[in-house]
Amino acid sequence: MSKERIRNQALLSKVVSAEEAAAYIKDGMTVGTSGFTPAGYPKCVPLAVAKRAEAGEQIRLNLYTGASVGKELDGAWAKAGIINMRMPYQTNGDLRNLINSGDVKYQDVHLSQSGQQVREGFWGKIDVAIIEAVAITEDGGIIPSTSAGNSNVYVEMAEKVIIEVNTTQPLALEGMHDIYSPLNPPNRKVIPIEKSDDRIGTPYIPCDPSKIVAIVMCDIPDDCRPLGDIDEDSKKISGHLIDFLESEVKAGRLPENLLPLQSGVGSVANAVLAGINGSRFENLTSFTEVLQDSMLDLIDSGKIKTCSCTSVTLSPDGVKRFYDNIDFYKDKVIIRPQEISNNPEMARRLGVLTMNTAIEVDLYANVNSTHIMGTRLMNGLGGSGDFTRNGYMTFFTTVSTAKNGDISSIVPMVSHHDHTEHEVMIIVTEQGLADCRGTNPKQRAKKIIENCAHPDYRPMLQEYFDRAQKEQPNQHTPHLISEALSWHDRFNKTGSMKLK
């Protein structure tokens, strides 16, 4: 192993095999790991733990991370039946099934609050932290890899720290991170970021070397996945959104170079950023969660000077581009702990333009981001609440139908509420855009039906809305309570929200 990777002489003696390191992890423990959507999570040690469980050892653990992690952790541990409690986000199919069946307990926490709550003691003691790093400094400082997430919190709070030095992650990542840990109240200070590219912390996670019990050299790369092509619907959504931004600039409600962009993960989000890259906007800024391929394009084109994020999650092509040109990107990417990237203090002060994806939206601009038909967890909330609740202008995008048209993404009442009418401002589908600012619920319903719903469902929505107003006139928010969720019930029973 290279002395560039482990710069503290004494720590060289801690280098062990993944199996030896995994031996520190015992049944009943709580483990906090690095990793965010899935980038920068530990791989070799989790696989070694899974192997023990698969060999028959009784081992159940609480697993707390930054956000979703890859197949070597969420995947392998789900398959091996290891996880007892999981937080704060996941995207793994096997794990999702176990969460829905109740075999894995899961709480869907706002990502910016998850680390804070651990530090405050709300989640119990952290026995072991497993952190992926590109290197360890002379003082034991951990230089993270492709994400910061909650790693600083788990290192701070854990009794023991295991470090996976990942040799597939280039040393040149050093210097991109900006690690800052707020104190707990009543001693918390101002987070002194006033521009999205301000740096306020250290390029490493401070760590008392005596807490580091094992170091494992790992050569498994991040579980990155290719991006699909941008489809026609996503292009239309992007077009509506960019037209709207243009009109807001014209109206004087946005500066010429907009305000810091936050964009959720996924194909629509990717299309929106691609659209912005093709627009006339320049000198843009970003204060987001995940640096995706399309953000790399914005950096390449010079439209964005710096991307502030907590995770670099790219397609295989994107990874190659990022690593081949890492010296170019070095001063253009800031990777912050999620407690900072997603902090309401920052989102509010910087005036972030938030763009997130909805599963469904209702007539009154309430948004479901998490539950299919109100009961089955999809991925989780992620940072959408952190940003939406505190952003300057808050957008939700969705294609107006799903399942070949059998599901309308615009429904009378959403079947699970993650974002409410009080903070959701603008809804965009491929059909059009509804600006809900300054509207009462009845005005909002009209806009959403006319501008956002699919033509197949527009008459049904209008009929519901008309009848709700007629049957009981004195309702600020008209609903037929006995039918508000009937579209979901019909889908459950017939496989379609459409009337037969």
Add this chain to the structure above:
Amino acid sequence: MSKERIRNQALLSKVVSAEEAAAYIKDGMTVGTSGFTPAGYPKCVPLAVAKRAEAGEQIRLNLYTGASVGKELDGAWAKAGIINMRMPYQTNGDLRNLINSGDVKYQDVHLSQSGQQVREGFWGKIDVAIIEAVAITEDGGIIPSTSAGNSNVYVEMAEKVIIEVNTTQPLALEGMHDIYSPLNPPNRKVIPIEKSDDRIGTPYIPCDPSKIVAIVMCDIPDDCRPLGDIDEDSKKISGHLIDFLESEVKAGRLPENLLPLQSGVGSVANAVLAGINGSRFENLTSFTEVLQDSMLDLIDSGKIKTCSCTSVTLSPDGVKRFYDNIDFYKDKVIIRPQEISNNPEMARRLGVLTMNTAIEVDLYANVNSTHIMGTRLMNGLGGSGDFTRNGYMTFFTTVSTAKNGDISSIVPMVSHHDHTEHEVMIIVTEQGLADCRGTNPKQRAKKIIENCAHPDYRPMLQEYFDRAQKEQPNQHTPHLISEALSWHDRFNKTGSMKLK
């Protein structure tokens, strides 16, 4: 009129009658006023405007305030049919009826965001601001009365400013206010409050004297209302909450002197603070919205040194006590703009303990704060979302039943969602307390049924929850979608949520 009240010589010539001032307000205008829950709102000029409308003049206005205002404004304007669009909060019976019928448009905005959105241009041009003051300084600075609210924003944004100097409000209020206006992004700076009693602004609202078109002397006092006695249920809620705070201190998750208290308005909130006054806790702090009678008790007893708020809303007895001893209270009360008192930056940094009232709560800790049976607006959201979304520990209190037991405040699914499972931590009823931190939805349902529901409804809730899990096993959040809102439907049809 006294030169102590109007200290700018030139402005003395602007003193006119309420009717003359009201002449500046014309059909179609947008008016921004002082006032918060109902304290410090203008009275004489609004009454003069109402008189014109009652005499047959066509006059429709948009009315933006801090929060609810008293009968001379919301009441008189509602009765006279003046209001077109209203935001961001109200509590007036006549106005509520007009909002529910749709005659008045109303958007329920997070209070901390309402002023910001006006400054950002989301609510159009402000034609006239009407601000209640105790005095005007040499430079035209407006010294507010019993609230700060959004007054600074309306003064800044309005084309014309009308000032009501209210002689029932003592001059000694001068010095209590701390007016600070953030800039719009991208120029917004850190709000430099690190302790709840830090002062960062001016004791007056800066105002270009040339914008002041009229000054009216007014002698109508705030429309303050007596408080009811603290009932047994409220005492029990307070008891459960204080026991819990004790246990959190013991567990090391709260300091001995707790963290800044935020308490909603109303009788349960009042009881909780009264309970804290009778507890062993000392050296407390507060960072809240409204200073109520019970907060005055905490100041009197020395338990709280300083109360930070945006409004002083007391009972008639409380007003007398406050004014009789105003020199004692002078350095113990800080009245801030609601954009600061309710700001997420502050709530998160200071680690506010938020205590707000729910209309209903569901099995999974979602909270309805605004809509009766999901459709009829009660008062509005107020600051509950500002605080809950960003607080350190977030409590919701409610008596477990309403309408003589015909309504259960714990329901399968709330009929309107204002606060979600993602940020609601602790539910308290007279029956007990459910700590929902670190739970999945199924664990949460068990706690809420067992600890919080009324015994009359516990078996019904348990039956729903059991059947939901049985009929469809793989649900993270078990619901029978066809029955989730059936309790509300039954109440609408039979007058009771109970099964006959």
